Amino acid sequence: MTQLLDMSADQQQLSRDYATGIRLAFAELGANGMPVPQLSTIETDGSTAAARQALQALRADARQVALVGTVGEALSLASLAETAQLQMEIAHVAPWLADPRMDADPRLFALFASREAQIRYVLRTLSVAGVNELGVVYPAGRNAQALQAGMGAVAGRLGLRTRDFVLQAGRNLAPQAAALPPDAPYFLLFMGGAIELALFTQGLARGAGRHYLLCLSDVDTNTFVQLSPGKSVPVIFTDVVPNPLTSKLAVVRAYREALQRLFDEAPSTVSLAGYLAGRYAATVIAAAGPAPTRARVLAEFQRRRPLDLDGWRLEFDEHGRASRFVSQTLLNTRGEFVG
Structure with a gap:
């Protein structure tokens, strides 16, 4: 699988955190003896031209069976548009994409609330x-x-x-x-x-x-x-995910423990989202069987089966989103956070 990252100045931190979560999920699953796909990353400047160049290289590489966790949003939109232009039938799994305009795309598997x-x-x-x-x-x-x-x-x-x-x-x-x-x-x-x-x-x-x-x-x-x-x-x-510091969900506890053990980083909402995305992607890829092809992987994702990740429920709705979870935090005028 390949992850496209927008490493421009304004998107670098977001890309880094989301990528950290996906790598954490794969590392944890691999350490527990579960099969995980090999993950490649391509850093871009976030432009449409950079997305096109990366995807043209991927089109000829049959070993790359899916795109996972493309981030940020502009790059995600560009990658979907470019794969359509290139007539690439490849799954776009859990991109960082709140824009709902492409939710009906059969190659898109958007996990989080629009x-x-x-x-x-x-x-x-x-x-x-x-x-x-x-x-x-x-x-x-x-x-x-x-x-x-x-x-x-x-x-x-x-x-x-x-x-x-x-x-x-x-x-x-x-x-x-x-x-x-x-x-x-x-x-x-x-x-x-x-x-x-x-x-x-x-x-x-x-x-x-x-x-x-x-x-x-x-x-x-x-x-x-x-x-x-x-x-x-x-x-x-x-x-669009539970509080990574306080949630008692088993999957969030697993995320916190793995993050401390493997990466020694502070929890964040974005890396937790990446972790959930990685867990989802690895689970579906495993169901595609040994030596999966691009077509077989896309077909497996298109089954859009409900999935429970240790208490975090993913179930695609009629709009094409797997989760409708939203919460909010207020930073008040005294500089205090109110959940």
Whole structure:
């Protein structure tokens, strides 16, 4: 199996954490004597051209039977589009992909809750405030190009008005945040990672207006709080996996123990998601039998059988997602996390 990684500056931490979880799952299963596929990784700059180049090389290598855990989202979207263009019948297993536009693709096996599900969850919490407009902040033009169409479709289904703010990549985001227009919506949905978010909150804290930030599962709170975020800016973070520090699910306990034993790293939501993705991928690959072909592996994934990973249930719904789990954490104006 091959994992494509976006190692550009704004996606590097996300890619590293998700890849860590997948490698952890394979290492743990292998140490317990279970068969696991050989994992290759290809680092890219996240561009469509880089995805095309990587996939052209993979197309001729019959040993590579599936793509697993492509990350981040723009690279995942590009890889799906490029394999269709190249007429590659290969499984895309558990990419980091909240955009639901491609959920009906028969080669895609998306494990975690979509962006729409995450936004719906947050809006239920905010419904008492009568939220009907969101400002959507893209930290770079590249983010906007990849994600605007999907976000616009989600907003339309939810009956939300949106106002886009596309920031300039390569410039400090803090002064751009401080310079948001006075009539910017009170609720802002930030479509970037932890580093960009920290800089953005620093600027918001200095600006004249007051805003409430919503962030989806791209942001790991452990990383975010280490980056001196702006004070007094309330932030809601959504997660698509249980709390990696406190959950009592057997699979999360196994993740924590294996992470400490094999990698000596701190738990995070993103690496836990990667661990669950790796466990799922290895289980289905094993069911495909010895010396599986690309076609046999794709057919096995397309059975979309329900799977229980030590208490974590995966069952594909009619929209093509295997999990609908969403939770949230609030960072309040006093800098305290509230579950």
